[in-house]
Amino acid sequence: MPKGASKRGQVQMTWSRYRKSKLAMLGLVTVSVLFFAALAIPLFKDYEMAIEQDFSSRYQPIGAGHIFGTDQFGRDIFIRMVFGARISLLVGIATVSASLVAGAFIGAAAGYYGGRLDEILMRIMDVFLAIPNTLLAISIVAALGQGITNLLIALAISQVPSFARVVRASILTVKEQDYIEAARALGTSNARIIARHILPNAIGPIIVQTTLNVARTILNISSLSFVGLGISPPTPEWGSMLADAKPQMLQYPHLILIPGAAIAITVMAINLVGDGLRDALDPRLRN
Amino acid sequence: MLHAVDGVDFAIDGGRTLGVVGESGCGKSTLGRTILRLTEPTDGEVLYDGEDITRFSVPQMNAIRRDLQLIFQDPLSSLNPRMTVFEIIAEPLKVFRVTSGRDEMDDRVASLMKTVGLADRFSNSYPHELDGGRRQRIGIARALASNPRFIVCDEPVSALDVSIQAQILNLLMDLQEERGISYMFITHNLSVVKHISQEIMVMYLGQCIEKAPSEELFANPLHPYTRALLAAIPVPSLEARKKRKGAIKGEVSNPVDPKPGCRFAPRCSLVSGECAAEGVALRETCAGHFVACVKTGRAHE
Numbered sequence: 001m002p003k004g005a006s007k008r009g010q011v012q013m014t015w016s017r018y019r020k021s022k023l024a025m026l027g028l029v030t031v032s033v034l035f036f037a038a039l040a041i042p043l044f045k046d047y048e049m050a051i052e053q054d055f056s057s058r059y060q061p062i063g064a065g066h067i068f069g070t071d072q073f074g075r076d077i078f079i080r081m082v083f084g085a086r087i088s089l090l091v092g093i094a095t096v097s098a099s100l101v102a103g104a105f106i107g108a109a110a111g112y113y114g115g116r117l118d119e120i121l122m123r124i125m126d127v128f129l130a131i132p133n134t135l136l137a138i139s140i141v142a143a144l145g146q147g148i149t150n151l152l153i154a155l156a157i158s159q160v161p162s163f164a165r166v167v168r169a170s171i172l173t174v175k176e177q178d179y180i181e182a183a184r185a186l187g188t189s190n191a192r193i194i195a196r197h198i199l200p201n202a203i204g205p206i207i208v209q210t211t212l213n214v215a216r217t218i219l220n221i222s223s224l225s226f227v228g229l230g231i232s233p234p235t236p237e238w239g240s241m242l243a244d245a246k247p248q249m250l251q252y253p254h255l256i257l258i259p260g261a262a263i264a265i266t267v268m269a270i271n272l273v274g275d276g277l278r279d280a281l282d283p284r285l286r287n
Numbered sequence: 288m289l290h291a292v293d294g295v296d297f298a299i300d301g302g303r304t305l306g307v308v309g310e311s312g313c314g315k316s317t318l319g320r321t322i323l324r325l326t327e328p329t330d331g332e333v334l335y336d337g338e339d340i341t342r343f344s345v346p347q348m349n350a351i352r353r354d355l356q357l358i359f360q361d362p363l364s365s366l367n368p369r370m371t372v373f374e375i376i377a378e379p380l381k382v383f384r385v386t387s388g389r390d391e392m393d394d395r396v397a398s399l400m401k402t403v404g405l406a407d408r409f410s411n412s413y414p415h416e417l418d419g420g421r422r423q424r425i426g427i428a429r430a431l432a433s434n435p436r437f438i439v440c441d442e443p444v445s446a447l448d449v450s451i452q453a454q455i456l457n458l459l460m461d462l463q464e465e466r467g468i469s470y471m472f473i474t475h476n477l478s479v480v481k482h483i484s485q486e487i488m489v490m491y492l493g494q495c496i497e498k499a500p501s502e503e504l505f506a507n508p509l510h511p512y513t514r515a516l517l518a519a520i521p522v523p524s525l526e527a528r529k530k531r532k533g534a535i536k537g538e539v540s541n542p543v544d545p546k547p548g549c550r551f552a553p554r555c556s557l558v559s560g561e562c563a564a565e566g567v568a569l570r571e572t573c574a575g576h577f578v579a580c581v582k583t584g585r586a587h588e
Binding site for chain 2: 177178179181182183184185186187188192196197200201
């Protein structure tokens with residue numbers, strides 16, 4: 001594909017290249033199933049089923065009545081998994097969207113204006129990048145206090161630098177094109193140049209980064225919940241289910257295997273989608 | 288300190304074309320962009336209707352940008368790949384608020400497409416779906432959208448097939464006749480520049496070395512560099528091949544901190560001691576013909 005491709009053309013070409021990779025398709029199917037389960041099943045099941053305790057049916061094995069069995073409080077693990085998926089995916093997407101918007105503003109300003117503004121903004125981003133992602137999120141939650149809103153803020157802040165860097169890099173490659181000069185010759189405002197002429201042409205790497213960050217966020221939510229800083233019980237969440245199951249993991253391994261496997265599969269599937277998108281959007285592989 | 292363009296003086300009258308010729312890297316494009324203030328000049332004046340636009344504030348500048356437009360060399364990279372032909376041509380109308388309302392804009396875009404010879408059916412196409420000539424017509428339509436009085440044409444036909452080149456040149460000349468637009472026509476192709484411009488300026492390493500009316504320059508080139516350029520035009524005859532001579536040797540010297548004196552001296556066949564002297568100024572040898580050469584300039588006087 002020539003470097004200038006149309007909206008229609010590019011989506012079609014990307015899809016046809018994406019389809020060629022079996023792993024990427026496996027990832028896409030898995031993610032679709034997860035999304036469907038997370039959004040559709042809660043419509044038919046009551047949220048109460050995920051939190052109400054029933055001591056008459058503790059530690060049920062897999063199968064018979066409860067597909068994934070029940071936990072130490074007699075709650076259906078399958079239902080809890082589904083509601084947990086909904087929280088992970090929704091919080092994941094919400095935080096990534098928030099940090100994408102913030103990162104895009106910072107990266108666009110730094111890349112487009114350059115000079116001292118670029119220097120100041122990117123050095124601040126470097127400070128954030130120097131702190132490990134999870135550690136940064138833990139410190140922010142510890143400072144703000146527990147709760148879904150604070151978790152969301154903490155995760156969003158910790159992702160902003162990675163978006164700022166990607167957006168800035170993409171903008172630097174587009175900025176020098178003649179059509180930007182043509183827009184400047186028209187006296188187009190900087191905001192309009194960025195929104196109409198630069199961002200639409202710099203979107204590829206940003207999409208990939210977004211996908212990969214959703215996976216990372218889901219992992220971070222689970223990690224934080226596992227150490228007790230994320231979503232607190234009784235709200236079903238994969239990480240806190242792991243933590244709850246830890247004491248009985250030798251007697252009842254399915255309690256820990258199911259949420260563990262779900263986290264691993266989800267993160268891997270989203271990463272496969274991200275890798276597939278990266279390959280499909282990479283201009284060097286275009287044919 | 289690199290001076291891409293250094294001490295170039297010229298004027299373009301309404302409805303006329305100035306051709307600017309020179310090899311790659313001599314500062315032709317920088318000159319064109321500086322006039323439009325896409326590159327800020329470090330010094331000097333750009334007078335438009337008697338006013339120095341280098342002192343204009345951003346809003347003042349934006350107000351006159353509709354009068355001063357630009358056509359690019361590479362028609363593909365100068366068109367936003369995510370916008371349709373219609374959107375590209377409508378963009379100046381939106382930015383300058385030329386039209387009021389959707390219908391008027393549709394009409395304007397349609398008439399602009401007709402003016403530059405683009406069929407209606409392309410209005411929803413994307414630039415990469417069209418051929419080079421049509422892409423360049425989009426670029427011209429965009430430049431025309433705001434009814435400019437002056438257009439910098441930066442090698443507008445260099446990237447096109449020879450057959451298309453003629454079409455685009457004729458289009459530009461027709462537009463000039465109809466609308467009285469002035470052009471600054473930048474190129475390295477001498478036959479193109481002869482075809483389109485009334486006056487030609489030859490540049491070497493950021494300086495103007497010769498300036499004359501087109502006919503005069505081709506009939507009576509004075510600067511050794513101009514002569515070498517003209518001698519390099521291929522002539523389709525077997526005889527001409529034997530007679531060909533005067534090709535320039537060597538490379539363009541380093542443009543960073545150039546030595547005083549003539550910048551072409553290291554490659555010139557007529558060079559002597561006096562060429563290294565300070566300040567080789569343009570002087571008029573006969574009406575309208577200026578040359579910056581110690582040797583040929585004087586010989587002619």
